[in-house]
Amino acid sequence: MSTLAWFALGSLAVWAWLLLGQGFFWRTDQRLPPVPRGRPDRWPRVVVVVPARDEAGVLPLSLPSLLAQDYPGVAEVILVDDGSTDGTGKLAVGLAGRYGGLPLTVVSPGEPEAGWTGKLWALRHGMALARAREPEFLLLTDADIAHEPDSLRLLVAAATANGLDLVSQMARLRVASFWERLVVPAFVYFFAQLYPFRWINRRRPLATAAAGGCVLLRTETAVAAGVPEVIRQAVIDDVSLARAVRRAGGRIWLGLAERVDSVRPYPGLGELWRMVARSAYAQLRHSPLLLVGTVAGLAVVYLVPPAALVAGVAGGDAVAAWAGGVAWAVMAGTYGPMLRYYRQPLWLAPLLPFTAFLYLLMTVDSAVRHHRGRGAAWKGRTYARPEATSER
Structure with a gap:
């Protein structure tokens, strides 16, 4: 031959x-796990933490959906303005005044200390402020993620009914332009090939990962895992977060979203190229x-x-x-x-x-x-190779 x-x-x-x-990995039936006993007897307190840097373009499409969550328990939203120059924090306050809904707090932690990526620095301050409210769960969600009104309720019900410490949904990314149609579904396909959802969701898992756009995390598990300090340098923070939770003995579930969507546009190949690269x-x-x-x-x-x-x-x-x-x-x-x-x-x-x-x-x-020294660049920041200790 x-x-x-x-x-x-x-x-x-x-x-x-x-x-x-x-x-x-190619099957797409890993959706939120069922709730065998129906709705929980008690709805735990939840704080939603949203790190945001220069997100004025997408915030009007995403933040109102969080404020409008139909959640039977106590919940609130903390938006961490990570050094934005486009008025993200001020816009968030204005949106809360216009739409009402869940209480919103906007904080600005300043520039990251050495050894921290910007998003994790923002999460550090948001999570610290959230813990003062003593929530049972934290919802970590990106500023470009829009949630249907029942999203938080379904996430919490799935976590409490199934004894899960981290529930993560791969938000449905925007697919509108030619390049989005060509590249975006493949991005999720390749991710699932690398981290098969069924392997992650097993009682005895064979893989570990999460999708950073939508992560419901049990607070006591986050504390036990040392999150986010233990992953402070991680560029791929969602997978690093899942590994930290798993090391702390937490149970993880990851699947595709039906009620959670990314509103961030990637109209051209250049934007998608930078996102992947x-x-x-x-x-x-x-x-x-x-x-x-x-x-x-x-x-x-x-x-x-x-x-x-x-x-x-x-x-x-x-x-x-x-x-x-x-x-x-x-x-x-x-x-x-x-x-x-x-x-x-x-x-x-x-x-x-x-x-x-x-x-x-x-x-x-x-x-x-x-190798040219530009590393992982995102919104005006460039991150060098993490120290080995950041993944321990």
């Missing part, structure tokens, strides 16, 4: 394993060896199948064409459920190799930025 045929067969073998052996190399622990392995893996798994099919048909290599075609079909088939979740046409599924190639380039660019 030709070298191309061997590569195509290898890719097909990988896809057979991904289809059946990677926690059925700012943390891709951090995900690889800033390791050149892992970078090479990731690039090679993406090429074999996603790029070889269509290349083998086309080259095999053109060159009369039946094995390469057959193996490449079947691998490409399996790939597209596993992508279909995510496209349906995002209400996108299934004809986008065969384009996944092209999207994977874009992610490959974004990952390489992330490494180049890091």
Whole structure:
């Protein structure tokens, strides 16, 4: 057999394993766990903490949804204005006066101390202020996340009924522009492939992760885990948070959201590119060896199948064409459920190799930025490689 045929067969073998052996990552049925006993006997106190930096563009679409939560217990919102220059804090106060609803407190902690990322510095102050209210739960949610009125109630009911210490939902990201349709569903698909939700949600978990846009966290567990101090340098703070909670003995659940949406627009490829590139190399622990392995893996798994099919048909290599075609079909088939979740046409599924190639380039660019001293840049701040102690 030709070298191309061997590569195509290898890719097909990988896809057979991904289809059946990677926690059925491609299925999209991991939604909030059921509440077996109906509504809780007692609704615990909750404080919502929202870190916000230069979010005036999205806050009118997100903050009113938090203030309007239909929660039977006591709840309030703390927005931490993380050095905004666009009037985010003032806008938040104005929105609270206009819409009413849950009580809102706006605080500004100042610039982060050395060794802290901006978001975690903001969470540190917001969580400290929240603990003074003695809540049983904290809802950590990003400033671009809009919640349906029953979102908090459903999160708390799921956590209390199932004995969970951290309940996280992957917010449904905005999909409107051409590039959002091409890139965004794949972003969640790749995340689920790396961290299969079923493995995370097992009684004996095989993986650990969370989605930082929507995290309901039991306060006593946060204290026991030393959060957020123990993860103060983390760029990928949601996964680091989940690992800290797991080390403290907490139970974690992660799934796709039905009542939680991101309103942040990524209309062009440039915005999406920066979103991925700012943390891709951090995900690889800033390791050149892992970078090479990731690039090679993406090429074999996603790029070889269509290349083998086309080259095999053109060159009369039946094995390469057959193996490449079947691998490409399996790939597209596993992508279909995510496209349906995002209400996108299934004809986008065969384009996944092209999207994977874009992610490959974004990952390489992330490494180049890091080695040029730009690291993980976000909203005017650049974060260097964390010290090893930050992940303990």
